[in-house]
Amino acid sequence: MTDFTASLAAFAVGPISTTSQARIVTSLSVLDWIAVGRAGANEPVSSIIREMVLEDGGNVQAHLFGGGAAPLRGAALVNGAVSHALDYDDTHFAHIGHPSVAILPAALAVSEWDDRILVDLLEAALVGMEISIRVGLWLGRGHYQVGFHQTATSGAFGAAVAAGRLLGFDTNKMRSVLGLTATRTAGLKAQFGTMGKPYNAGLAAAAGVETALLVQRGFQANADALEGPFGFGATHHGTSDPSALDGLNDEWLFESVSHKFHACCHGLHAALEAARQLDVAEPEVAEIKIKTHPRWMSVCNQLTPETGLGAKFSYRTVIAMQALGYDTALPGSYTDKVCADPRIKSLRDRITVEADDSLSETQAQLALLRRDGIRREATHDLLTPMSLPDREDRVRAKAAKLIGAEEADAIWSMLRTGGRARDLASKLAG
Known part of the structure; x- marks a missing residue:
């Protein structure tokens, strides 16, 4: 097992030292994600994907933006695409990816299905989003410049890790899910400007759920498929930058995520x-x-x-x-x-x-x-640090404009005081 995958897996399953800022920024990203998802629930791409998933039927396991419920993979697909439909979600400029729309749909679907508490959801989401950024840095800017959409590619690894952490994976299973996700993740910048761009976010979330559920059932995969000779990095213009691991579990890169406060590029x-x-x-x-x-x-x-x-x-x-x-x-x-x-x-x-x-x-x-x-x-x-009070004020004000002050306040209160993931998931429909 090579160092990068092993380090990610150990971090993903182990105890983490979260900072107050990391926890608050994660909660703000969840509020922001729900607000932009609800605001985009009736976009054409949202309706098309939601209708397809609902027509497939299956076990009702997780709520959807816009109403209804679906099996886990379908819910992750819908909620990832819907929340990116307006392109109004958060961005991390270290690797130019959108963490929340790839990781949160997977984490919330599994948390709702497994009836987890919000603390578990937020912790798993934070770990998954951090890993998506680290994988993005490891792949390097060349991966993005040549045409791969980091939200879809590095995001899928983050989604898989978040789901695996919620499912109680040990290090070996986490290595396996990283390896299996390497053969499942996909997404091209060629889709920018079309419905394919938000679909990329949904693909990442759904892939993460799918690979985690397969590994949970005992599915065997090459655990070195992220960074081996024929692995994802080698075949997708990755630079394998070892500095991507610098400060892992001591420094939360996700804290510097940039929230959008204007509904444009x-x-x-x-x-x-x-x-x-x-x-x-x-x-x-x-x-x-x-x-x-x-x-x-x-x-x-x-x-x-x-x-x-x-x-x-x-x-x-x-x-x-x-x-x-x-x-x-x-x-x-x-x-x-x-x-x-x-x-x-x-x-x-x-x-x-x-x-x-x-x-x-x-x-x-x-x-x-x-x-x-x-x-x-x-x-x-945009990388100028924003104080937590200022960030909170602006994210909550944005959410209030999109879904109403009463709903935004209720969701924020739930995130800060605790409760169960299923209660938060019930807020997706509006």
Whole structure:
């Protein structure tokens, strides 16, 4: 057994030393995940996958976003896809993956079925999300750049580990589930911009549940299939970076997960946060100049989008929306009508976007020239640590906008005071 798989397995089954911040950030991600899942439950991709799974029938084992219940694998598939339908879930920039939509559907399905307490769910989810990040780092940026979707690939390993921990796996079984997942995980960036992208998240969650259930039944697999000569890393452009293990169980990389506070491409968020610092308001704007990392120029720099979906990938449009008082945190703000608004068009024409390779992928710089001649500038980095009180305030405010303050408060109270996973799962339907 090679070192990386053995280290992951030992960590996954052993006692863990969680920090207060790791526990709170995990709870916030669960609240955020439920809120965006409920908000996306009626998206076309959500309805298609949910209907397919419900038509298959089978044992009613776990609740679904949008209503109904299904067997574990089907529930994980549905809930993973639905919660990524709006692309409004959390992101970890270390490996560019979305941890919650891959791991939480698997962890919650198994926890509900096995009638576990919320503490068990949160602990397993945290371990699974941490491992998804570590696997993503081990695979390296080349794995992502060549076309693999880290949410789907590294996410599946995290989902399997979370499920295996809840099922009481020992080290040998955890090694086996990591090896079996290596032959099951898949997902391509070629699906970006289609229903295939949220489907990738569902695939990861379902694969994790499936491999864990098989190993629980005694299924034998090559435990070295993640990192062996013909393993997943070797065959999927992995770099096998040993530093991915640095600080494991002493440092929780998941603590630095980035929650989305605007319902648009994450590449736009640093610019929107910089605009918040300047308190940009349309009446005083003469012109705005945005500088961003070159990577985003081909991703979210649509100059004159005509659709709500296009607006979610347009620096000029979202900054104009924010300056004109549109709530960029609400998915419903991004419409075709907004793109046709003469005020948006007028302000958009005063905004320019430039690439600046001195900025990181998580940074943006915004320069505002006011009508009175005063120039102001702000730079924001999404990796800048956010205090726990600020993070809690913003995640809870986002959830309140998406599902209502009463529901958001009830879910948060449940997560912080404890209870059973099945009670939390009952909140998925809304």
